[in-house]
Structures are given as C-alpha cells and as structure tokens.
Amino acid sequence: MEIQTFDSIIIGSGQAGNPLAFFLAAKGQNVALIEKGKLGGTCVNTGCTPTKTYVASARRAWEVNQASELGISTEKSLAVSLKKIWKKKEKIISSSRNGIQDGIESKDNITLFKGVGKFTGPREVAVGNHRLKAEKIYINVGARPRIIPGFEEVRFFTNESILDLKEVPQHLIIIGGSYIGLEFAQIFRRFGSKVTVCEKGPRIIHREDDDHSEMIQQILEAEGIQFELNANCLSGKNWGDSQVEVQMDCGGKERRIRGSHLLLATGRKPNTESLGLELAGVHQDEHGFISVDDFLKTNKEGIHALGDCNGKGAFTHTAYHDFEIIKDHISGNKKKKVSDRILNYALYVDPPFARAGINKSEAFRSSKKYLHAEMLMKDINRAKEKGETRGKMEVLVEKSTGLIAGAMVCGTGADELIGIFLTAMYGKINYEILMNSVQTHPTVSELIPTLLQSLQPLDV
Template sequence: MIEDSVETFDAIIIGSGQAGNPLALALAKEKWKVALVEKAALGGTCVNTGCTPTKAYVASARAAWAVSNAPNLGIEVLTSPKINLKAIKKRKDKLVNESRIGIRKALNDSSQISMIRGTATFIDKTKVKVGTRILKSSKIFMNVGARARIPEGFEDVDYLTNTSILQLDKIPDDLIIVGGSYIGLEFAQIFKRLGSKVTVLEMGNALISREDKHTSETVREILENEGVKVICGAKCLKGKAKKSGKIGVTFHKDGKDKEIYGTHLLIATGRLPNSDLLKPENAGLQLNEKGYFQVNEKLETNITGIYALGDCNGKGAFTHTSYNDFEIMQDQLFGGKKRTLNDRIINYALYIDPPLGRAGMTLKEAKETGKKLLFARMSMSNISRAKEKGETQGQMEVIVDADSEQILGAAVLGTGGDEIIGTFLTAMYGKISYKALINSVQTHPTVTELIPTLLQQLKPLDE
C-alpha cells in the first residue's frame, strides 16, 4: 500500500442512518473533516424501508378500514372502496424521496463532509476500503443497520422481504407471512385491509413472543377479528414452488405435516446486523453470538476509537434508539460526557391498529427483578372516548415498584396507544411517583384520562 494514496479524515462514518447523518453534521459543525460512506440510499432503514414507508401504508390501510367500518358509526357507504396500490406506493415514494432530498441537501451544504458511495470494509483498526479508495482515521463510527434474516428452507422460492414488498404495485391475492412478530404483523393487517387473504405462520407458540402472554393473545384476537388467519407452533417451515406458479409452505404442527400455498410469500423472521459486511475481523472487532458489535455504555467497541451506533450494536432496533445513540456520542465527544446507554428506558410501538405502545419492562421482566410489585390492568372498553370512537379493543396496564413508587413498565394496547405511552415514559424519566399521576387532572374525553383511574386500581401482584 502506498501511504500517499491513503485519504486521512478526522472521522469516518459508515452508514447514513438515523445516527450517522446527525453525527456527520455535528462533527462538521466542530470543523472535523468527515468521510460519510453509504452503499445504498441515504437515510437508512427508517427513511427507505422502515418507519416512513410502512407507516404511510398503515395510514392507507387505516383509511380503507375506516370506509368499511363507517356503517358501524351510522354512515352509509354505497360502494366498497377501490384499492389502488399504485397510488398508495406513489404517495409512499414521494414521502421517502422528500426525506432523502432533505438529508442530501443538509449533507451537501457542509464543506466538511465528503460523501463516499460504496461498501466499506476494514483493512485494519484505522483504515477502511471503499472501492479503490482507502480512508484512514483514528475515529470510526459504524451505523450500518440490519437486513432481513432468511431462514434455511426458502432458497428455492420467490419470497418477499420488508423491502421488496414495498415495491409491489398489485395487491397480493393470497399472502403468506412467515414470522409472527412486529414486522410480519404490521404487514399482515395492512394487506388484509387492502384486500389480500392473509395467513401468518409463527414457529413459536405465541405471536410477538417478547410480549406478555395476555398482550400476545389480545393482538392475535385483533388480527383474527379482521380475518387474518394465524397459525402458531408451525415447525420445520420450508418453501415449495408449485407448478401452478403459486408458492407453498410446508410445516409440522400437532404431529402432522401440513402445507398451505398462496400467490405471495413474505419472510419476516427477524433481522441480521450488517456487521459481517464490513469484514470486522480485519480490525479485530468482537461480535456477540448474534453478530452484533459488542459495545460499552459509551458505544465504544473493544477497539479504541471504533464505535457502533444504531441497529448493528444490538442495543435497540428503532429510529429513536439510533438517534439517542447519536445524542450519547455527541455528549461523549463534545458535551459533559454524562450520557450513556444506561440512561435509556426501552420503549417502542407495534403499529397494528389499534397500536401497542410499550415503555420499560414487561410483566414477566418485572417479576424477574424480585421487587415488590403493584400491578393494574383495565380494558379499553371502560373508556368513554374509545366507546365514542367505536374502537374498544385492547387494554392499558402499568407495573409499579411498591417501595420506590416508581413506574417500572407500562403498555397501552388500544386506540392512540403509540402516543399515550408517552405519558408513562415521561413519568419514568422524571422519576415521578405514580401517586402524582393519580392526582393529575387529564382532559375529558380522552383515552389518556384512564391513566389516573388505572393507577387507582393498583394492587400487590400475587406471587
């Protein structure tokens, strides 16, 4: 290697996701010379194949449902809604492109940032190769995200992933979804509402196995009420091409071999970090058993000066956790060096309709702490606002540490749940006693006004 051919930077950022882009801009503001490497579209998963496009589809599916549900609210609909997936996709593409353009403009406006297109691989602890270019820095930040995990047995069939399903311009007649977790369930309801026949196959005995049993059961009930067929406990799943052009999936359940077939197949069996694409072994980087970069509470890997942010560090698989990684990194570099991963309270949403918002621990996780717990759960059917909207499915629940009076976890599965969970999350970050929320006066009529009532129902959790 000729040293003169090496391009030296103050920092190299690999990946322009929800941590990489703001970090590049923050470093540039401090007059760092930054190389930002991206092998695909700007914006990462959130902008291109995650939050922005999927929630646009959720909104379209919700509109279709609202038309179909209108007679229940006294509104007569003379004709069935006509679904135009090309128009839905066009709207989604417009939102995605607007986000990309905004990111590109912000990055191009900074003379400190060099945008480099291509796949980066490590040469050693301070150098990476992108095409024929060799970049060098004592500070390297990885924000490379994750990709769909494809299980063995589906190599010979034409399957869709969360990325390719967003490129369809015709509604699938019969959609099979392998994987009953967050991504799979969101697409299940979306395409059922848009007119597909949908079957979900899940290897485990319950959907979204991370959630508590009662939450999983309610989610399944919501989907089945809309006509989604759910099959749990489906083992030994394999894809099978049919002569008719359809796609079959074989599986073992209840001691019998079974087979179903459809026109389209979506694989939604989890995500794989893109860490392996970087040839991390060349830099001596350590990965855990699931392929994530091992980081400390300050996001630094086992190699000094190399950091992992976002999905590839296994500390969160969401846009908000990725952006928080940027905030931690910014504070560690230029701030008070006080922010760490230890400050973060896990929170996320499942965007079926009605949505699930979760903050902190599940009930199962709370029991494992050995703390003295208080617990309450109330049905959405007890809320005036939910009744008035005609959307009473789901429940709200909260877990409290009886000794400290701190809220340990909460879940809102019901109309507005993705927004309402923020009230609990704010109380948790503020370390507010649950008694303060009991005495709060919430606006009527809202779903949030159930929170004080819910907290009044707290009782010691039976062992």
C-alpha cells in the same frame, strides 16, 4: 494509492450516522461519510417511513368499511390502488433522501463515498478504489432481513422487497408472527388480501405477556387474519408459475399451505460481515453484533458502533439516542449512556400496542414487589365515542419506591399515550403525582389517574 485523511469516518448513513456527520461537520471536522446503498438507512427507505405510510392507507380502508357502525353509509364499494399508495410512499421517501443529499452537498467538509466500506486496519477503511484514514471511525451499518434455511430457492418477499409490489396479493402467507410480520398482515388484509400467518412458537409476539399476545391475536383474527401456531416451517417451494407452497409441521401434523405471495418476517441480522472487522481487531458477539460498552466504544480505541449493528436496540429512537450519546461525549458532558435508556416501543397494528419498561412476566421473575392495575378500553368513554373499544391499559408500580416500572397500552392512540408513562418513568415521578393529576376531558389519558387508583399487589 494515496490515502485520504479525515478527522472522522462514518460508515453508514442511517439515523445515527447522518446527524453525527452534520454535528461533526458543524464543529469543523473533515468528515468522510460512506454509504453502500440509499441515503437515510432503514427507517427512511424500508422501515418506519414507508411502512407507516402503508399503515395510514390501510387505516383509511378500515374506516370506510367500519363507517356504517357510526351511521355513515357509502354508495360505492371499497377500491384499493396499491400503485397509488406505492407512489405516495416513494414521494415521501424521495423527499427525505433529497433533504439528506442537499444537506451533505451544502457542507464543504462532508465527503460522501458511495460503496461498501471495509476496514484494512484499525484506522483505515477502503471504499472501492479509495483509501481513507481517520483517528475516529463510527460504524452505523444497520441490519437486514434474516432468511431462514429451506426458502432460498422460493419466490419470497422480505419486509423491504414487498414494499415494491404494485398489485394487492390474492393470498399472502407470512412466516413469522412477530412485529414486522403482524404489521404487514393487517396492512394487506385491510387492502383486501387473504392473509395467513405461520408462527413456529405457541403464540405470537412471544416477548410479550401471554395475555397481550392473545389480545393482539384476537384483534387480528376479528379482521379475518388466519394463524397457524406451533408451525415449524420446514421448507417452501414454488408452485406453478405464480404460487408458492409452505410445507410445515404443526404440532406433529404435516401441513401444506399455498398462496400467491410469501413474506419472510423471521428477524433481522446485522450488516457486519463485509466490514472486515477482524482486520481492525474489533470484537463481535456470536450473532455478529459489534460489542460496545455503555458509551458505544468498541474494544479498539477510536472505533464506535451505533444503531442496529451494536445489538443495543433495534429502533430508530435507540439509534438516534446512540448519536446523542456520542454527541454528549464529544461535547464534554459525558453523562448519557446506553444503560440509562428505558425500553420502549410500539407495534403498529391498529389499534397500536405500546410498551415502556418491564412487563408482568419480568415483574414475576424479579425479587421486588409490584403493584398492578389494568383498564379495558371498552370501559373508557372516549374509546366508546370513537367506536374503538379494543385493547386495554396496564401499569406496574414498584411497591417500595412508588415509581412506575412498566406500562402497556393497546388501543386508540396508544403509541402517543405511552409517552405519558414514559415521561413519568424518566422523571422518577411517584405514581401518586400522576394519579392526582387532572387530565383533559374527553380523552383516553384522563383515565390514567383512575387506572392508578385501582392498583393492587401483583399476584403470582
């Protein structure tokens, strides 16, 4: 069979693969783009775009239910149409996918191959009956939901398949008390479902500080979400024609919970098994992530791995930054690298929880000395005026340099507010400059200078 030769092959059309294809094409390269599923990857199809659309609808439902506290009464009871929400989500997704498709079709030097890409050698990839060859190969295959043992034969949903529901679940059981599980917990609780979250650990979002986990749990419990902690979920089974039963060990005591729907939110795994990486000689770690250096190079010359499959970040913004690193390298600047990134992300419960840099637990483990300050949202006028006083702001400053080392905001607008701290961190701005700044009134951000004025040594 004839081998088609390209300048570059990109496996996966996610948030790194697509912009890379357009960038290389603009430089005159002949590019092969391989996609086994829908164009756009996780973010467009089953991640950020659809879930944040649902978060927005759930927020509207919450606002209606809370309106009376702000002096607004409604005559009709709340009615949620998941079918309409689903249609809105599909419309937004289709618009994004169509934009990508149109962009590809407008480029004569991008050839789209639909199917699973598999290495047949260090420079060759097979896609169905096609054989492709290139000196540069970029892997952007993403990740998928991890299914834990004991639930293979149960009627369950993942964060992907639950987005196809057209009716609100009566009782949604969620296995996993981390970021994905908590977002869906609040979404469906606000849609009207009874929700139970089962977490095997002693607290939810275990990567966060203890008090942050407790704060988020209290916020969600106030909305009626139930939690089962220390729940070593052993197995599940179908119950009748429409229900499921989760059998678990909670602190040594066996328990059974029955519900109408089951969501497994137990982490994600890289889509690397079908790549045939062993035929290319590309190394992986024990979890299946492709090993890369600071510039996203694998151990094989000419092969790079971008996005979730390299284990260097599980976010759209880190995937896109991976593209920026490759772009910077190809352009000859060679300044951007993975290790320059500052950890930052947001948990899109409401109010959102956002982090940048280190947290208190990491500061305690460090040999450095830190200053710390926090401020409750209930003490901020703008939050009180909006009737959204849950959460707090927190900041850590390295004592010897005066640089901000970490920040956490949980409260109204937190996902945007964290950017102020993040900008100061990237700019290596001494905290006193931010402390002496004049912020707009009335806002939550105007209290950031006041927050920094209250810095005290972080005690163990």
